[in-house]
Amino acid sequence: MNFTRFGRPAVIAVVAALALSSCAANEGAAPETDSASALTGTINAGGSSAQGAAQEAWIAAFQTSNPDLTINYDPSGSGAGREAFIAGGSDFAGSDSYLSDEELAGTFGSCAADTTAVDLPNYISPIAVIFNVEGVDELNVDSDTLAKIFAGTITTWNDPALVALNEGVTLPSTAITAVHRSDDSGTTKNFADYLGQTAPDVWTEKASDTFPFQTGEGAQGTSGVVDAVTNGVGTIGYADASRAGDLGVAKLKVGDEFVAYSAEAAAAVVDGSPLVEGREANDLAFKLNRTTTNPDEYPLVLVSYAIVCTEYADPAQAELVKAYVGYMTSAEGQAEAEASAGAAPMTTDLQDKVAAVLETIK
Incomplete structure (x- = not known):
């Protein structure tokens, strides 16, 4: 699949913050936290147990760079994760299946009134x-x-x-x-x-x-x-x-x-699969090509998603979710998932596409 290339300022900002933190630590002193760039608060999420190992690694790395941020992820299963997010009990859902048309037609408790949610790939395995x-x-x-x-x-x-x-x-x-x-x-x-x-x-x-x-x-x-x-x-x-x-x-x-x-x-199958038709342009749900006969492709694959609001009821929470999902779907986050969970890194084009959607979230 060929995606249009987008700039990635949201992801670059996260990576830059991580780099600054690393440089300061290497200077040997315990630096004061820059309140203008540090993330403070709590993200509550849950769902996909397939993402479990990757989430553990992502959380450890991201919280190390943002010590005033707490991330809680409950690997309760994709269905339970979507239910909690729809009810407003979490800030995003991890799900190995994208939102159904029926779910998209409903309301989402953490989202601003009259807005919806979108599926953003974050884990391929x-x-x-x-x-x-x-x-x-x-x-x-x-x-x-x-x-x-x-x-x-x-x-x-x-x-x-x-x-x-x-x-x-x-x-x-x-x-x-x-x-x-x-x-x-x-x-x-x-x-x-x-x-x-x-x-x-x-x-x-x-x-x-x-x-x-x-x-x-x-x-x-x-x-x-x-x-x-x-x-x-x-x-x-x-x-x-x-x-x-x-x-x-x-x-x-x-x-x-x-x-x-x-x-x-696994990545090869995803790369050759189209997006689900009839959805908003910022919803990146895949219709996977399971019937491939190419032995270089493994068709029994899952694309797991971070399901997020297009606009959050709490703008401060939106910024936390955008930063964390931006990290997970960045080159650095994908490398971490590959090392810790054997995940297939998303292509650069897909990383860029996710980052472009994240820029629009309020």
């Missing part, structure tokens, strides 16, 4: 299909087989469909326990969107934050899914790739090849 099967270190799956596992129609690991995809691998007769999110989850919506686009004859339910089938085992949050897969027998699940740890991770069939996830392959 592959979703890993994680598994724990004794004696199995590598696993290939295609979307049709994966859909049948989570829909509950493939129930054992030595099912002929899995055997055919894994030549030379001895798959046991162990029962499959497919672990899904029990809470409203943007990761679930992305997982379901991938299966709905690539295996529509099997995955017939519309993608949503709620897992659609009464099958398998439900677990709360990303950490709950990872724990259930880790501690179970014959388990498989889906989670942000940053949390895969030592679990087995399946390769997905893309075109004629089986592809392992990578930050680069």
Whole structure:
């Protein structure tokens, strides 16, 4: 995707403030805080648990440079995060799925009257299909087989469909326990969107934050899914790739090849995807191209968003949110997310586009 290049004064201001702080610290004295540039107050936010590791790193770095600022982020899940933001209980929401048309048609408690909210990408990451099967270190799956596992129609690991995809691998007769999110989850919506686009004859339910089938085992949050897969027998699940740890991770069939996830392959899919049609120009929600056959792209990817007001009821709070979201989506913030959470850095064009929207927020 080609975006028009924009200047980034909001991001430059944040980076400049960080640089000044660093220079002063290197001089050896404890400098007085410049009240004209220091950020003071509290930001309350929550939502996406996929963003959890990145948020921890972002908060630590940003609060170090702004010691009078407190940032609280609750990784309660994308659905809970959007609900809290809509109700006015937080300053922004982290969400692995963008605002629905129904949500956009409503009101937002932290926003000024008669204004709305927008989706700003801040975190791109592959979703890993994680598994724990004794004696199995590598696993290939295609979307049709994966859909049948989570829909509950493939129930054992030595099912002929899995055997055919894994030549030379001895798959046991162990029962499959497919672990899904029990809470409203943007990761679930992305997982379901991938299966709905690539295996529509099997995955017939519309993608949503709620897992659609009464099958398998439900677990709360990303950490709950990872724990259930880790501690179970014959388990498989889906989670942000940053949390895969030592679990087995399946390769997905893309075109004629089986592809392992990578930050680069996730970023490539996003770069080739259009924005959602019919929205305001400052809403940067992506319609991801899951049906790619290019093995350099990994289609099971999530774009996570910072959902913010176009105008805040409290202008002072707007400045805090703009500064923090500006940092997260800057080159420095994206490098921090890559180092701490394995995220795929947003392209410079996309960073510029987000910065241009942030300039307009009041």
